[in-house]
Structure formats: C-alpha cells, structure tokens
Amino acid sequence: MPSITYSPEKAQKVKGRVIVVTGGAQGIGATTVTLLHTLGAHVVFGDIASGPGAALEDSLKATNPPNGGTVHFRHTDVTSYPDQLALFEEAFKIHGRVDAAISCAATVDDPTWFGNLTLDAVRNETASAGISKMVATNLVAPMILTHLALAFITASPSFPGASIGSNQGFTPSVTFTSSLAGLTPTPGMTIYSSTKHGLVGLTRSLPAVTPTRFNALCPGATDTAMLPDVVKDMWRGAGFRIQPPEVVARSIVQCVVDARLDRRVVVVAGGETWESEEELEKLWPAWLGEVNAKEVEDSGVFFGGPGKRIKLGRD
Numbered sequence: 001m002p003s004i005t006y007s008p009e010k011a012q013k014v015k016g017r018v019i020v021v022t023g024g025a026q027g028i029g030a031t032t033v034t035l036l037h038t039l040g041a042h043v044v045f046g047d048i049a050s051g052p053g054a055a056l057e058d059s060l061k062a063t064n065p066p067n068g069g070t071v072h073f074r075h076t077d078v079t080s081y082p083d084q085l086a087l088f089e090e091a092f093k094i095h096g097r098v099d100a101a102i103s104c105a106a107t108v109d110d111p112t113w114f115g116n117l118t119l120d121a122v123r124n125e126t127a128s129a130g131i132s133k134m135v136a137t138n139l140v141a142p143m144i145l146t147h148l149a150l151a152f153i154t155a156s157p158s159f160p161g162a163s164i165g166s167n168q169g170f171t172p173s174v175t176f177t178s179s180l181a182g183l184t185p186t187p188g189m190t191i192y193s194s195t196k197h198g199l200v201g202l203t204r205s206l207p208a209v210t211p212t213r214f215n216a217l218c219p220g221a222t223d224t225a226m227l228p229d230v231v232k233d234m235w236r237g238a239g240f241r242i243q244p245p246e247v248v249a250r251s252i253v254q255c256v257v258d259a260r261l262d263r264r265v266v267v268v269a270g271g272e273t274w275e276s277e278e279e280l281e282k283l284w285p286a287w288l289g290e291v292n293a294k295e296v297e298d299s300g301v302f303f304g305g306p307g308k309r310i311k312l313g314r315d
C-alpha cells in the first residue's frame with residue numbers, strides 16, 4: 001500500500017496561499033488551522049462554535065508567525081448555504097483569492113435511531129430532525145463547500161510568482177475529512193458511517209474536468225472531543241490505538257500540497273498514512289468480475305472520470 005509521508009519541505013507550498021477551513025474551531029480542524037498558519041498560509045476558518053473559534057483566532061494572531069501566516073475566524077453553520085457562501089466571500093474580500101478548501105465539520109450519531117423502537121417513537125415525526133441535521137452537516141455541507149470552492153478557485157487570479165520558489169507545483173484542492181468509518185462497517189455509528197461513506201463516493205465521482213484536486217482523508221480513532229472520554233478509555237483498554245490530531249492535520253496538509261493526490265482516499269490510522277484506492281482498484285476484477293470491472297473502468301472514463309490511476313510510487 002502506498003504510504004504517504006508528510007514532507008515539511010513540501011508543506012511550505014501553502015505559504016501565502018488562501019485556505020478556507022470549515023469546522024476549524026476545535027479538534028482536528030483547529031490543529032489543521034494552527035499548522036497551516038504556522039506554515040505561512042492565510043487561513044479563513046468557520047465553525048458553529050463561536051467562542052472556541054474566536055479564542056483560536058486570538059491565540060494564533062498573538063503568535064505572529066515568521067512565515068507571515070494570517071488567520072480569520074467567522075461564525076459559520078455549514079448546514080446553511082448563505083453561511084458557507086459568506087465564509088468564501090470573506091476570504092475573497094480579504095485576500096482576493098481562494099486556493100484550497102478543507103472540510104472538517106461533523107457531528108456523531110444518536111444511536112437510538114435504529115434501536116429499541118416503539119410505535120409511539122416512530123409516530124413522532126420530529127425525531128427525524130436529528131438525522132437530517134447530521135446528513136446536512138456531514139455530507140450535504142461538504143457538497144456545498146465543493147460547489148463554492150470550485151467557483152471561488154476558478155475566479156482567483158493566478159498566484160503571483162507561482163512558477164518560482166517553494167510555491168512551484170501548487171495546485172488547488174478540496175480535502176474532505178471522511179473517516180475509517182467511511183470505508184468499513186461501523187454498526188454503533190450507522191448514520192455517521194453512512195455520511196462518511198458518502199464523502200468517499202463524492203471524492204470518487206467528482207468529474208476530472210477541473211484542475212482542482214479532490215481527496216478524502218479517512219482518520220482512524222483520534223484524540224479529540226468527538227470521542228467521549230469513556231469511549232477513549234474503553235478503546236485504549238481493548239488495546240486499540242488513538243492517534244493525536246497533529247498526525248491527522250499533517251496528512252490533511254499533505255493532501256493540500258501533494259499534486260499526485262487527486263480523487264484519492266488517504267487513510268491515517270494509528271499514526272500511519274497511506275493511500276487506499278490504488279490497492280483496492282487492483283481487486284476490482286475479483287470483486288466485481290473481470291468483464292464488469294473493465295466496463296466500470298471504461299464507462300468511468302466515458303463519463304469524465306480519471307481512468308486508470310498513475311501509480312503513486314515514490315515521490
């Protein structure tokens with residue numbers, strides 16, 4: 001499996017770039033905002049959590065990084081199209097361009113949706129509001145983000161000095177934060193897992209007609225507030241690994257700067273990062289049957305897909 005190694009040298013390519021991040025106030029999003037800012041990017045981030053968002057903005061501004069990074073927070077509910085539009089408009093107004101977008105916002109399941117159901121419970125139609133909100137946050141919002149990012153990236157003037165220095169080879173991108181639960185069965189988190197599978201499907205199916213790259217990052221268990229302490233204790237107690245959010249943030253930045261990564265699924269689990277589509281596609285003939293696999297590949301190209309992947313190999 002092709003491993004993806006974070007390159008601090010390549011990461012310098014974000015310097016001066018304008019990057020929009022949603023769900024950036026806490027956890028993996030906040031760690032990513034911090035790393036990008038340290039590397040000299042202009043980060044414009046949104047989150048529904050205004051207090052932590054404003055506090056992160058203030059604390060990063062106080063650091064005054066030598067690379068010239070800037071940071072700007074705006075209250076954003078990603079389920080609102082006008083909110084996400086306003087976030088992109090703000091980035092464009094302040095910096096005159098958008099170079100990349102990263103979607104981190106998400107919420108987790110109400111595990112009662114599929115369990116111990118009574119007729120009284122299912123006759124209460126308001127109960128569906130919770131899952132609708134979750135699908136809106138975890139799946140529809142990244143689709144809105146993509147729609148907006150493509151327009152704002154396309155409207156951005158070419159980057160000054162793009163062909164010289166460390167910014168050479170930077171290509172615009174959209175990175176989705178999916179999950180290992182977006183690739184594997186996760187019965188305790190059924191709706192969450194379904195939305196995260198949706199992000200993998202979105203990444204695979206986005207057309208290859210734009211110069212913008214799209215990638216889905218699939219983290220395994222990560223030490224953030226999304227995992228309650230009791231779950232973390234049980235998880236560690238069973239001998240499973242929980243990685244720090246910094247590892248995931250570095251993998252997100254690698255997706256932003258690594259021009260080889262396009263419509264890829266990058267897994268980061270137990271502190272290791274690797275691309276999973278290349279190996280999976282080798283199994284298509286066994287999984288789908290020889291003829292179907294060939295037809296899926298050919299018709300994918302017919303409908304604007306990337307066709308056979310270029311082997312990642314060594315960078």
Ligand SMILES: NC(=O)c1ccc[n+]([C@@H]2O[C@H](COP(=O)([O-])OP(=O)(O)OC[C@H]3O[C@@H](n4cnc5c(N)ncnc54)[C@H](O)[C@@H]3O)[C@@H](O)[C@H]2O)c1
Binds near residue numbers: 047079105
């Ligand atoms: N922590 C893990 O183990 C883990 C594993 C796999 C994937 N992920 C994914 O990583 C991403 C970041 O998760 P995290 O672990 O940092 O969780 P987190 O709860 O610490 O952060 C999620 C952020 O999203 C924000 N958010 C939620 N709803 C929002 C909305 N409607 N509008 C705007 N912002 C909203 C929250 O306020 C929060 O700041 C998520 O997409 C999550 O699904 C996390």
